Amino acid sequence: MQVRIEDIKIKKRARHDLGELKDLAKSLSEHGLMNPVSITENKILISGHRRIEAAKLLGWKTIEAIVHPNLSKIELLEMEIDENLHRKDFTSDEIVEAFHQLEHLKNPGFFRKLLNFFKELFLKITGLFRKKS
Numbered sequence: 001m002q003v004r005i006e007d008i009k010i011k012k013r014a015r016h017d018l019g020e021l022k023d024l025a026k027s028l029s030e031h032g033l034m035n036p037v038s039i040t041e042n043k044i045l046i047s048g049h050r051r052i053e054a055a056k057l058l059g060w061k062t063i064e065a066i067v068h069p070n071l072s073k074i075e076l077l078e079m080e081i082d083e084n085l086h087r088k089d090f091t092s093d094e095i096v097e098a099f100h101q102l103e104h105l106k107n108p109g110f111f112r113k114l115l116n117f118f119k120e121l122f123l124k125i126t127g128l129f130r131k132k133s
Helices: 022-031 049-059 073-085 092-106 110-132
Strands: 002-004 035-041 045-047 062-068
Touching: 022 049, 035 073, 045 049, 045 073, 049 062
Parallel strands: 035 062
Antiparallel strands: 002 062, 035 045
């Protein structure tokens, strides 16, 4: 559900250093919010503090949120810890491979471009025949 950012209450958090937010804001701007923030039914933030702050930098007024009702203080803190602890960063090899794949997709070779041209042409031709039927 969409929630007004100004309505979300950010109370004492385990994470104090939000780090640099410009890259996250750029990602939100280019790709949108990929993972909603989590809040209680009283709109107290559970997870997503960095996403909220990056959204504020972009001037967003609302953000997608998942509401978790009836949580104890223990469950709230456990969820915040899980959100920030149980994720794994890319290895340096994985980063290199991902960017290599991205570069290849953005700049395909001559034969890939030719294949894509014929594929698009085929789709247009078959689409025209379907419309006439």
